[in-house]
Amino acid sequence: MSDYSFSELSSIFLMQGFAGLSLFSVLLLMALGLAIIFGQMGVVNLAHGEFMALGAYTVYLCSSLVHSYAPALAGSYFVFAIVIAFLVSALAGYLAEWGLIRHLYKRPLDTLLATWGLSLIMQQAFRMTFGAREVTPTLPEWLMGSFKPTDSIDIPINGVFVMGLTLLLTLGVWIFMYRSRLGLHMRATVQNRAMSGAVGIRTPLVDRLTFALGTGIAGVAGAAFTTIGSTGPDSGSRYIVDTFLVVVFGGTASLFGTIASAFGIAQGQSITGFFLEGTMGKVAILMVIVVVLMIRPQGLFSSKVRS
Amino acid sequence: MNTFVERFLGGRRGLVNLAILALLLLVVLPLSLSVFRLNLVGKYLTFAFVALGLVMLWGKGGVLSLGQGVFFGLGGYCMATFLKLEASDPVSTAIQSTPGIPDFMDWNQLKALPALWIPFKSLPFSLLATVLVPSLVAFVIGYAMFKRRVGGVYFAIITQALALILSLGIDGNQGLTGGRNGITDLRTLWGWDIRTQHAQYILYFVTCALLLLCIVGLQWLLSGKLGKMLLAMSEREDRVRFSGYDVSMYKVFSFCLAAALSGIGGALFVLQVGFISPSLVGIVPSIEMVIFAAVGGRGSLFGAIYGTLLVSAGKSLFSESFPQLWLFCMGGLFIAVVVLFPNGLAGLFDQLGERILPWLKRRRESAAAAPATLEPAIETPSEKGASS
Numbered sequence: 001m002s003d004y005s006f007s008e009l010s011s012i013f014l015m016q017g018f019a020g021l022s023l024f025s026v027l028l029l030m031a032l033g034l035a036i037i038f039g040q041m042g043v044v045n046l047a048h049g050e051f052m053a054l055g056a057y058t059v060y061l062c063s064s065l066v067h068s069y070a071p072a073l074a075g076s077y078f079v080f081a082i083v084i085a086f087l088v089s090a091l092a093g094y095l096a097e098w099g100l101i102r103h104l105y106k107r108p109l110d111t112l113l114a115t116w117g118l119s120l121i122m123q124q125a126f127r128m129t130f131g132a133r134e135v136t137p138t139l140p141e142w143l144m145g146s147f148k149p150t151d152s153i154d155i156p157i158n159g160v161f162v163m164g165l166t167l168l169l170t171l172g173v174w175i176f177m178y179r180s181r182l183g184l185h186m187r188a189t190v191q192n193r194a195m196s197g198a199v200g201i202r203t204p205l206v207d208r209l210t211f212a213l214g215t216g217i218a219g220v221a222g223a224a225f226t227t228i229g230s231t232g233p234d235s236g237s238r239y240i241v242d243t244f245l246v247v248v249f250g251g252t253a254s255l256f257g258t259i260a261s262a263f264g265i266a267q268g269q270s271i272t273g274f275f276l277e278g279t280m281g282k283v284a285i286l287m288v289i290v291v292v293l294m295i296r297p298q299g300l301f302s303s304k305v306r307s
Numbered sequence: 308m309n310t311f312v313e314r315f316l317g318g319r320r321g322l323v324n325l326a327i328l329a330l331l332l333l334v335v336l337p338l339s340l341s342v343f344r345l346n347l348v349g350k351y352l353t354f355a356f357v358a359l360g361l362v363m364l365w366g367k368g369g370v371l372s373l374g375q376g377v378f379f380g381l382g383g384y385c386m387a388t389f390l391k392l393e394a395s396d397p398v399s400t401a402i403q404s405t406p407g408i409p410d411f412m413d414w415n416q417l418k419a420l421p422a423l424w425i426p427f428k429s430l431p432f433s434l435l436a437t438v439l440v441p442s443l444v445a446f447v448i449g450y451a452m453f454k455r456r457v458g459g460v461y462f463a464i465i466t467q468a469l470a471l472i473l474s475l476g477i478d479g480n481q482g483l484t485g486g487r488n489g490i491t492d493l494r495t496l497w498g499w500d501i502r503t504q505h506a507q508y509i510l511y512f513v514t515c516a517l518l519l520l521c522i523v524g525l526q527w528l529l530s531g532k533l534g535k536m537l538l539a540m541s542e543r544e545d546r547v548r549f550s551g552y553d554v555s556m557y558k559v560f561s562f563c564l565a566a567a568l569s570g571i572g573g574a575l576f577v578l579q580v581g582f583i584s585p586s587l588v589g590i591v592p593s594i595e596m597v598i599f600a601a602v603g604g605r606g607s608l609f610g611a612i613y614g615t616l617l618v619s620a621g622k623s624l625f626s627e628s629f630p631q632l633w634l635f636c637m638g639g640l641f642i643a644v645v646v647l648f649p650n651g652l653a654g655l656f657d658q659l660g661e662r663i664l665p666w667l668k669r670r671r672e673s674a675a676a677a678p679a680t681l682e683p684a685i686e687t688p689s690e691k692g693a694s695s
Contacts (some may be wrong), residue, residue, distance in 0.1 A: 044460050103646055108460050109371045110645040113601060116594055117641025124634035241471050241590065244464045280479040286472045293465055294451040 012274060015154065020270030022159040022228050025166040028262040029221030030239055031246040032173055035258045037214035038247055040190045041207065043101055044112040047119035048243060049236025051215040054092055054122070055085035055222025056231040057130055063137030075140045082165070082223040089219025090212040097211040102204065119237065126233040134230035143227055158227040165224050169217065174255060176213075186210045245289050251299030261300060265289065314530045321526060324609045325519065332515040342504050349511040349579045351619035352518055354379075356572030358599040358611035359521055360565030365597070366605035367529065367537040368561040369544075370458055374466030375569050376593030377473045378441035382570025383583040384477075384484070385440055388424060389433035390493040390501075390577065410492070415482035423483065430497055437574040438567045445566030446559060453555035453562070467590055474589035489584025493577065501578055514575050521568060522608050528564075533557065598637070601644045604653025613652055 004012065030052055037045045062081035066073050096118060104111040139158070146156040177183040188196040189206045197203050225231070246265055250257030265285060272281030293299070316322045336348055357375050365371045397407040405413055408420050427433050448469070452462055477484045485491070493501070500506060528534065536557050539547045548554045577583050586592070595618075603614020618640070625633040648655055 042460075044463070100642065100646070107645075107649075109365075109463065110649065112371070112373075112460065112463060113594075113597065114642050114645040117638040117645070120634045120638030120641065124631070124638070127634075128631065241464075241468055245468055248461060248464055279475045283472055283476045283479060286468055286475075290465055290468055290472065293461075294448070294455075297452070297455050297457040297461060 011150075013271065016271045016274045017267060018155055018159060020267040022156075022162055023270055024263050024266035025159075025162045026221060026225050026228070026239070027242060027246055027266050028166050028259060029169060029224055030218060030243040031250075031258050031262050032170060033214040033217035033221065034243050034247050035250075035255065036173075036177075036217070037211055038244070039254075039258070040186065041210055041214075042108060042190075043105070043211065044108055044115065045101075045214070046112055046115040046240060047096070047122060048115075048215070048218055049238070049240040050119045050122035050126075051089045051093060051218040051236070052222040052225065052239070053126060053231060053233070053236035055089045055219030056226045056235065057126060057135075057222075058085040058088045058219065059223045059226045060130070060135050060137040060231060063139075067138055074138070075142070078140050078143070081137075082220055085219040085223040086216045087219075089222070090216030093215025093218075094208055094212040096215070097208045101211060102207065105207075119240075123233045123237065130233070132233060134232035134235075136230040137226050139227060156228075162224045162227055165220070169220060170255075170259065173217065177255070182206075182209065245286070248293060249289050249299055251301040254299070254301045257299060257301030314527050316523065316526065325522065328522075328609060328612065329515075329519055332518070333512070337508075337511070342507055345511055346507050346579060347623065348616070348620075349507070349514050350576060351616050352514050352612075353572040353576040353579065354596060354599060354619060355518060355612045355615040356521065356575070357565075357569045357596045358603065358615045359518075359525060359608060360568035361597060361600040362603075362605060362608055362611045363525060363528075363537075363568075364561045364565040365600065366607070366611075367534070367541070368558055369541045370453075370558055370562065371463045371597070372466040372562065372565065373463045373590070373597065374468075374470040374593050375565065375596050376470050376588045376590075377466075378445060378566040378569035379573040379576070379592075379596070380473060380477075380583065380585070380588035381441045381444060382437040382573030383577045383587065384490070384573075385427070385433055385436040385570070386574035386577040387490040387493060387583045388427040389430060390496060391490050392420075392424065392428055393496070394492060394494040409485075409490070411485045411488070411490075412482055417482050421483055434574075437570045441566040441570035441573075442563045445563045449559040449562035450555075453558040456555070458558070467593070470588060470590050470593045474585040477585040477588065485584075487585060489582055489586070491582040491584075493581050496578065502581065507579065510575070510579050514579065517571065517575065518612070521571070522612075525608055533560070537561065595637075598641055598644070600651075602640065602651050604651030606650065607653035610651055610653030610656075617652070 030048065033051070034045065034048050037043050037048065059078070059081045062077055062084055066077040070077075100114055100118065101111060104114060143158050143161055146154050147160075148154055177187065185196070185201045185206050186209075188199075189201060189203045189210075193203055196206075222231070222236075225235070229235075242265065246262045247258055249265065250259070250261030268285040268288070269282050272284050275281070276284060316325055332352075337345060340348065357379050360378075361372070361375060391409045395407065395409045400406045400408070400410065400413070403410065403413040405418050408417060412420070427436070448466075452458075452465065457465075477489075478487050480486070495501060501510065529537075536547065536552065540554055540557065544554055573583070573587075576587070599615040599618050600611045601614070602618050603612065604610030621636070622633065625636055644651060650657070
C-alpha cells in the first residue's frame with residue numbers, strides 16, 4: 001500500500017467504495033428476497049440466483065422487443081421492464097412454491113436439494129432459450145455516462161440508479177412487511193402457523209405469496225443487475241453463496257442485519273479486491289465471514305423472537 | 308464367529324449384499340469392460356468413498372455437508388503433491404530455469420520449493436496426510452460448529468461457503484497450487500509408473516479392496532455404540548443430550564470420519580486419473596456428491612455405492628450423447644429423489660422386496676396347488692443392492 005500517495009489512496013478508496021456500493025446494491029436486492037424466503041419462511045432456496053437471472057433475461061427480452069417493434073419507447077421502457085421482471089419472477093416463484101416447495105416445508109435439507117435441481121433446470125432452460133453467451137439489453141441513454149466531481153474520481157450513473165432502486169425497494173419491503181395487512185399475515189404465519197390458521201389467515205396462500213414476493217424481488221435484482229453487468233445462464237449461481245452468507249451473517253429475520261452485512265461484505269470485497277490479487281480478496285472476506293459465523297452462529301444482528 | 312458376522316458384515320443380509328457387491332466389482336466389471344471403461348469405473352468408485360462418508364454424516368447423523376469436495380480435494384492435493392515432487396526430479400526438469408521444482412512453480416517464477424511442499428517428499432507422510440489433513444480440518448470446523456449446536460441448514464450453507472473458499476483459494480495461488488489447471492502430469496509412485504494399463508488394473512483392484520474394507524469397517528462402527536447413538540440422535544436429539552451424552556462430539560466424529568473417507572477417495576482419484584484441480588473441489592462437485600448418496604439412499608452404505616456408479620455412469624453416457632439434456636436430467640433427478648423417493652434406490656428396493664416377497668410366497672402356494680402356469684415374470688434386481 002505504501003506505493004500510493006495519500007491523495008491517490010483516498011481516490012482509490014472512494015472509487016472502490018463506490019464500486020462496492022454497486023455490489024452492495026445487487027447483493028442487498030438479492031438478499032432482500034432471500035431474507036424473506038429463507039429468513040422468514042426458512043426455505044433454503046438455492047434457485048434464488050436463477051430467479052434473479054430470470055428477471056435479467058426478462059429485461060433483455062423487453063429491450064429487444066421494444067427496439068424492434070416500438071423504438072419510440074426506447075427511453076422509457078426500462079421502468080416498465082423492471083415491473084415486468086418483478087411480475088415474471090414472482091409468477092415463476094408462485095408456480096415453484098405450488099409445484100415443489102410446499103411439499104417440503106417439513107424437510108429443509110431436502111428443499112435445498114430440490115431447489116438446486118430446480119436451479120439446474122432453469123439454467124439449462126436459459127441456455128437453450130437465450131444461448132450460452134452473455135447478453136446485455138440496450139440501455140436507455142440516460143443510464144449511460146458518469147459524473148466527474150474531480151479528475152481522479154469517476155462515478156457511473158448506472159451505479160447511482162441501482163442504488164436508488166435498492167433504496168426504494170428496501171423501503172417498500174419494510175413498509176409492506178411492517179405496515180400492511182398482508183405483511184402482518186406473513187409475519188404471523190411465520191411465527192406461529194397453527195395459531196395464524198386458527199384466527200382465519202389462509203396460511204397456504206400466504207406462504208405462496210411470500211415466496212412469490214421473495215422471487216419477485218430477486219427478479220428486480222436481476223433487472224438492476226443488467227445495468228452494471230451482462231447476463232449469462234450462470235449469472236445467478238455466481239451470487240448465490242454470497243447472498244446466503246449475507247442473510248446468515250446479518251442474522252436471519254433481521255432486515256437491518258441484512259442491510260448491514262450486505263454493506264460490509266460488498267465493501268470488504270471491493271476494497272480488498274483492489275489490493276489483493278485476483279480472487280484472493282473474495283477468499284479473504286469469505287473466510288472472515290465463516291470464522292465470524294463459527295464464533296457467533298446466530299449472525300451479527302439476531303432478532304429476539306422465541307422460536 | 309457369529310458375532311464377527313453380525314458386527315462386521317451386518318448379519319446374513321449384509322453378507323449377501325457384500326458378496327454381491329464384491330462379485331460385481333471384482334469379477335463382473337473387470338471381465339466385461341475394457342481397461343478404459345474399467346478405469347472410469349475406478350474413478351467413480353473414488354467418489355463412492357465420499358458418498359459413504361455422506362451416508363454416515365447425513366443419512367445416519369442427520370447433518371448435511373455441502374462441502375465434501377473440500378475434503379476430497381485436500382486428500383487429492385496431498386497425494387498429488389507427493390507425486391508431483393517425484394515427477395519433477397532435477398534430471399527431468401533440467402530445461403527449467405530452476406530445475407527440481409514442479410513445472411508450474413517454474414512458470415510462476417518461483418526459485419525454491421515452498422515450505423508447505425517440503426514434508427511431502429516423504430511417501431509415508433503424504434499417505435498419512437491424505438487422511439489426517441481432511442480429518443483435522445473437519446475437526447476444527449465441526450468442533451466449532453457442533454459445540455455451538457449449529458446444524459441443519461446453517462451447517463450446509465457454511466460448508467458450501469468453504470467449498471467456494473478452497474476452490475477460489477487454490478485458483479488464486481497459482482505458484483503454490485498450480486492454480487486453475489491443478490496439478491497435472493503425474494508419473495510415478497515410488498518409481499512405479501502409474502500410467503500403464505497394468506498399473507491401472509492394479510489401482511482399480513486396490514480401490515475396490517479399500518472400498519469393501521471401508522464398508523466392513525463402517526458396518527462395524529454402526530453395529531456398536533456409534534450406530535446406536537446416531538440412531539437415537541436422529542430420533543430425539545435433545546433426549547440423548549439430557550441423558551448425559553455429548554451429542555456434539557458424536558457429530559464431530561462423524562464429520563471427521565466422512566472427511567477422512569473423502570480424503571482417501573481423493574487420493575485414489577489422483578492415482579487413477581493422474582491429476583487434481585479446483586474443479587473437483589468447488590460447489591458443483593460437492594453437491595453432486597450429495598446426489599450420489601441421495602440417489603443410492605442416504606441411509607444405506609451399499610445404496611451409496613450403487614447410486615454413485617449409476618449417476619456417474621449416467622452422467623458420462625448422457626453428456627457424451629446429449630449434453631443439452633444432461634442438466635435437465637440431473638435437475639430432475641434432484642427433484643425426483645427428494646419428492647418421490649427420499650430413501651433412494653435402497654428404499655425402492657426395500658419397497659419392492661416388501662411387495663414381491665409376499666406375492667412370491669402366495670404365488671408359490673398357488674403354484675403348488677395348481678402347477679400349470681408358471682412364468683419367470685419377476686426380474687431380480689441383483690445389481691441394485693439393498694439397504695445395509
